[in-house]
Amino acid sequence: MAKVTPWEVQIKDESDYQRLIEIFGVKPIDEKLKEKLKEYTKELHPLIERNIFYAHRDLDLVLKDYEEGRGFFLYTGIAPSKGKMHIGHLVPFILTRWFQEKFDVNVYIMFPDEEKYWAKKVDDYKEVRRKIKEMHAKYIAALGFDPDKTFMFINSEYIKHLYSAAIPIARHINLSQARAVFGFNDSTSVGLVFYTVLQIVPTFFENKRPLIPAGIDQDPYFRLQRDIAPKLNKYKAAEILSKMIWGLRGPYTKMSSSDPDSAIFLDDSYEEVKRKIMKAFSGGQPTLELHRKYGGNPDIDVVFFWLKALFEEDTKKLKELEQSYREGTLTTGELKQYAIEKIWRFLKDLQEKAKKVDINKYFYDGKLAKQMWEWEL
């Protein structure tokens, strides 16, 4: 079935996602938990309501901690490669920002500049490092993170703090555990083996429960964290885990930074958005006649999936689109045109905000950032 490690994700259908729940030993986000969450947030984020974030560990305990005044904090990140950031990369950040707004808690965002190089996915780590703020951080900040409650850091720059904390963590992780969790083999770089420790460090930034919004492929790191946290007298990481957003080439394909037509990048122009969406894999019929007769299939339509996951917040409107598409009254061209406008409105706004972001606040000068340059475990 699906092969899932943080470096190789192959999902072929929804049943794979259900099986991952069993294999990883995580829990589905059920209606009861959604209701509980809603008690604090009033409304549910569409990403949760529509089951893009569909599994979790200890989200119930996070809410209990909040309820009882112990609080919690958020931690997420992205391993940058040479390529640009795309729409799919935003998913965990969108949810993280929402949690920050609803609970008013601190957020930590890691930019590991070495991971993809050690995983042999990029060849120039210095170039990766140089581009992080411009290609990644400013767009993430533009989502609306609180500059005084959000700390962004690049591993090689913040390493003095990370490394000191990694010392006791690494002592509790042996080669056999690392191999079992990540599937390392003989040709794995010893750097990648150590990186697993660094990704765990921020779960100990505060003496509270960390909640980690992430793709489900990141679960292995935090499974390992949960094994060792008790040995260090620390909180086990809580997670809220998402499915992947499909690439433009079809259901369950990936958006890839190295395949421009598979994804929409955060700096794409209106023309690029339009061209890519018009080419996207659709669930429509080959001809207008057939479409009117048999209707389209929103279940395999990438553009409909994107509206559902990210761009149509109005659930009533989404249902109307789905129904009329299925019935054939809404054509593929019409659906795509609708999506193009929605996506572009979002992108244009993000691009404008990204230009105005004071990125140094998040890395160095904001209230939390300043504290974190003094932090040690």
Added chain:
Amino acid sequence: MAKVTPWEVQIKDESDYQRLIEIFGVKPIDEKLKEKLKEYTKELHPLIERNIFYAHRDLDLVLKDYEEGRGFFLYTGIAPSKGKMHIGHLVPFILTRWFQEKFDVNVYIMFPDEEKYWAKKVDDYKEVRRKIKEMHAKYIAALGFDPDKTFMFINSEYIKHLYSAAIPIARHINLSQARAVFGFNDSTSVGLVFYTVLQIVPTFFENKRPLIPAGIDQDPYFRLQRDIAPKLNKYKAAEILSKMIWGLRGPYTKMSSSDPDSAIFLDDSYEEVKRKIMKAFSGGQPTLELHRKYGGNPDIDVVFFWLKALFEEDTKKLKELEQSYREGTLTTGELKQYAIEKIWRFLKDLQEKAKKVDINKYFYDGKLAKQMWEWEL
């Protein structure tokens, strides 16, 4: 036979040292090389003349580099544990200082505060870190290192520089190589695996050939360095490798920081030196009568070995001692009393100099140290 990794050294006799030369693939320091070295240094250091440093890699190329104006630099270090530094620990530093004096080159000294903790030889890495300057660095500096040409650093403190350089190095070392060279197993901490990369970093501090005076047990690190240096367009490490100085409990036993009677510590008093030396394993006969009749055996006498290795620089005097001891005219008590005075003169001088050392010069303020806080690969 002898099991030799950087964490487990078991040598039972001289033949083990000869076999290590073959197993590791290093070269013996022969008379021809000694003569060559002497062309530059005028005299040989007793540690080399008397074969305590007995093997090497590329020492001939180091001399050639010096000859032809390319120069070289020196790198060594010590992994501190909770225990005090003893006489045996000084051996590579004594030779390193001598090389610095003779060739007027830079010296880099690493204090890895995490290695022994990851090797599970100590349990409190923060205590180790706190005591490095007081328990280790100041005595090493007191040997006479040039404060403007010597850089000392603690790994967790200098990690930003080390880590950035470790990124490309780690990419070229995979799990299978690391296991083959160091004998790692399933229960090895992933920290110790990564540490191997950090120990290699300083071999690239300058774009010259590094010469590393070290115990022969450290060779695995540099064997690995020599595998990957060409891939990074860097010089392969040269080494000059020593035998271990025997502990006081007998030939081929170890001096151990956790066994006070096995070693003389750098802060021992005259009374402690005297008491320990008087108790030391000797090659003398059980009674004075038998000693006069059959003579002593300097070949298995720890105190004689110490004089030979470290405390009797005068070769003629050493030969006299050896002969009269063998003949029985010199008693064990007399030999020990002679050694006590020699050792104490050395220790007292070192202790006095250590008090006066400005250790910050070596770590932060000296000419070389200042440069190194700006260094990157």
